[in-house]
Amino acid sequence: xxxxxxxxxxxxxxxxxxxxxxxxxxxxxxxxxxxxxxxxxxxxxxxxxxxxxxxxxxxxxxxxxxxxxxxxxxxxxxxxxxxxxxxxxxxxxxxxxxxxxxxxxxxxxxxxxxxxxxxxxxxxxxxxxxxxxxxxxxxxxxxxxxxxxxxxxxxxxxxxxxxxxxxxxx
Amino acid sequence: xxxxxxxxxxxxxxxxxxxxxxxxxxxxxxxxxxxxxxxxxxxxxxxxxxxxxxxxxxxxxxxxxxxxxxxxxxxxxxxxxxxxxxxxxxxxxxxxxxxxxxxxxxxxxxxxxxxxxxxxxxxxxxxxxxxxxxxxxxxxxxxxxxxxxxxxxxxxxxxxxxxxxxxxxxxxxxxxxxxxxxxxxxxxxxxxxxxxxxxxxxxxxxxxxxxxxxxxxxxxxxxxxxxxxxxxxxxxxxxxxxxxxxxxxxxxxxxxxxxxxxxxxxxxxxxxxxxxxxxxxxxx
Numbered sequence: 001x002x003x004x005x006x007x008x009x010x011x012x013x014x015x016x017x018x019x020x021x022x023x024x025x026x027x028x029x030x031x032x033x034x035x036x037x038x039x040x041x042x043x044x045x046x047x048x049x050x051x052x053x054x055x056x057x058x059x060x061x062x063x064x065x066x067x068x069x070x071x072x073x074x075x076x077x078x079x080x081x082x083x084x085x086x087x088x089x090x091x092x093x094x095x096x097x098x099x100x101x102x103x104x105x106x107x108x109x110x111x112x113x114x115x116x117x118x119x120x121x122x123x124x125x126x127x128x129x130x131x132x133x134x135x136x137x138x139x140x141x142x143x144x145x146x147x148x149x150x151x152x153x154x155x156x157x158x159x160x161x162x163x164x165x166x167x168x169x170x
Numbered sequence: 171x172x173x174x175x176x177x178x179x180x181x182x183x184x185x186x187x188x189x190x191x192x193x194x195x196x197x198x199x200x201x202x203x204x205x206x207x208x209x210x211x212x213x214x215x216x217x218x219x220x221x222x223x224x225x226x227x228x229x230x231x232x233x234x235x236x237x238x239x240x241x242x243x244x245x246x247x248x249x250x251x252x253x254x255x256x257x258x259x260x261x262x263x264x265x266x267x268x269x270x271x272x273x274x275x276x277x278x279x280x281x282x283x284x285x286x287x288x289x290x291x292x293x294x295x296x297x298x299x300x301x302x303x304x305x306x307x308x309x310x311x312x313x314x315x316x317x318x319x320x321x322x323x324x325x326x327x328x329x330x331x332x333x334x335x336x337x338x339x340x341x342x343x344x345x346x347x348x349x350x351x352x353x354x355x356x357x358x359x360x361x362x363x364x365x366x367x368x369x370x371x372x373x374x375x376x377x378x379x380x381x382x383x384x385x386x387x388x389x390x391x392x393x394x395x396x397x398x399x400x401x402x403x404x405x406x407x408x409x410x411x412x413x414x415x416x417x418x419x420x421x422x423x424x425x426x427x428x429x430x431x432x433x434x435x436x437x438x439x440x441x442x443x444x445x446x447x448x449x450x451x452x453x454x
Contacts, residue, residue: 015214017297018305019221023229028371029299048178055185063207064214064339065296065303067331067347068197070189072298077189081182113300118346118367128368133299 002159006041006053009152013037014060029136031144032106034061038080039105040145040152043098047084054080075112079105098149103142110134201316203309203334211309211334218294219307226436285402287439288312290320293337302345302370306438309336317400319441325406325429326350326394327438343407344370344432352377352407353395359384360395363407363426373432374411377424384422388413392426402441 013033021030034057042050058073066072083105090097114129123129174181203211237244294305308314310333320327320340328342341348343365350363361380369375380386390410394401408428415422 011214014297015217015221018294019218020225021297022295023225030297032298034297048174051182051185060210060214061297063203063210064294064305065298065301068193070192070196074186074189074193077182077185110299113298117300121346123346123367125368132368132371137299 001162005155005159006049007056009037009155010053010056010060013057014064018064026140027132027136029133029140031140032110032137033141033144033148034058034076035079035106035109036102036141036145036148037152038076039083039102040098040149042080042082042084043087043090043101044092044152044156045084046087047081050080050084051077052080054078075109079109092153095146095149099142099145102145102149103138106141107134107138110137201332203332203339208309208335211337215293215305215307215337218305219291222293285441287441288314290314290438290440292435292438300367301347302342302365302432303331304340304342306330306338306340306440307336308440309334309338311335313442314338314440315442319401319405320438321405321441322430322435322438324431325408326401327430327432327435329400330440342432343428344373344375346370350401350407351395351397352392354384354386354410355391355393356387357385357390359386360397361386361392361424363392369425373428375408375426375428377410377426378421380413380422380424382415382420382422386410386413386422386424392424405441 017030017033021033024030038050038054038057041053054076055073058071058076059069061072062069083101111134114123114126114134118129119126288308290306290308292304293307296303306314306320314330314333316330316333318330320329326343328340328345328348330338331341332339343350343363345365346367348365351360352363353360359380361377363375363377366376377392388410392407392410394403394405394407396403406429408426408430410424411427412425413422414424
């Protein structure tokens with residue numbers, strides 16, 4: 001059940017991000033919902049599931065839009081793993097922390113992609129990219145985190161309740 | 171499961187190492203999608219097509235409501251323009267037949283041959299903000315292959331970089347990884363049209379390696395040159411918007427404004443059978 005719902009989330013996210021989200025782009029920037037999904041899963045379920053979700057979201061993006069298999073997969077796995085490390089240390093009902101962490105994740109992720117695939121090819125105008133891509137995308141993603149995290153959190157609660165009954169955990 | 175939890179770090183490191191190797195193995199060499207990718211595409215791309223069409227439908231309705239008042243005046247203007255263009259078209263067709271006759275007389279092959287074209291539609295765009303890659307709804311089943319060229323009715327759009335059975339992945343000329351050998355129509359000065367990230371969102375690109383002595387000017391028309399294996403010569407790209415000299419003083423570069431409006435692309439033409447035709451002509 002959990003696997004099935006997670007797969008549906010991953011596919012819907014990919015479909016939305018590659019088609020409909022382009023209609024609401026602001027100055028050519030769309031929110032990075034993939035990272036929101038990966039970080040939310042990592043925060044709700046821990047680093048293993050974060051890494052697994054990261055693997056499949058990245059693989060989809062690589063197959064359909066990348067030039068080599070494994071590029072986005074690698075970054076998404078690392079994001080899922082690192083942000084899942086602290087999932088025992090905070091209250092998941094809180095909304096501020098997921099928002100902050102998603103913003104941090106999007107910013108770091110895009111900065112690393114910039115360094116690896118643009119800086120090394122001679123694109124040195126970091127200030128332009130900072131003000132035209134990185135910061136708008138971070139803010140836009142941060143706002144998008146609220147509804148998405150609400151949906152994922154609700155689904156997770158429902159699934160955990162079902163699993164409790166199923167495995168008679170109490 | 172316990173095994174996984176215990177050796178989490180080792181498994182992570184192993185996966186990362188494997189992925190890095192896979193990245194280097196697969197980088198840039200794939201022109202055909204594998205069976206698994208094609209199968210995935212068979213499932214995913216129809217849904218993308220559907221969502222894109224729904225989005226386009228809403229977009230067109232919103233546009234209609236917004237532009238309702240201007241439509242009548244625009245219609246009249248367009249009719250006038252059609253009349254003008256038709257007259258021009260007739261004149262040009264006469265030139266075309268004359269050209270053909272003369273070149274037959276001189277026994278030289280036509281410079282700008284006719285190509286077989288297939289219509290296709292954009293169904294999805296790159297989900298990130300860095301690149302300009304998109305998917306189109308035809309693939310190997312319709313005879314499309316990597317390195318075929320995509321145009322719209324106005325000019326060059328890009329080329330196919332990978333083809334699956336029912337979909338193809340294409341790279342637009344605005345993408346920072348794209349480069350197109352080009353020349354200015356008027357002066358025949360050569361250069362290379364490259365995408366650049368900082369120009370991508372405003373829909374512009376850059377023509378590099380222009381000789382500093384070249385007489386290229388603002389407003390010149392840029393077309394694809396004869397130097398490319400991929401792009402057939404004579405496809406319109408855009409107009410020169412600005413010319414600057416590079417810091418080294420030896421070459422110039424130009425900012426190009428493509429004829430194609432990349433924000434509102436929908437249906438495209440795929441130009442195929444280029445190599446076959448050329449070789450046939452050479453054989454003849």
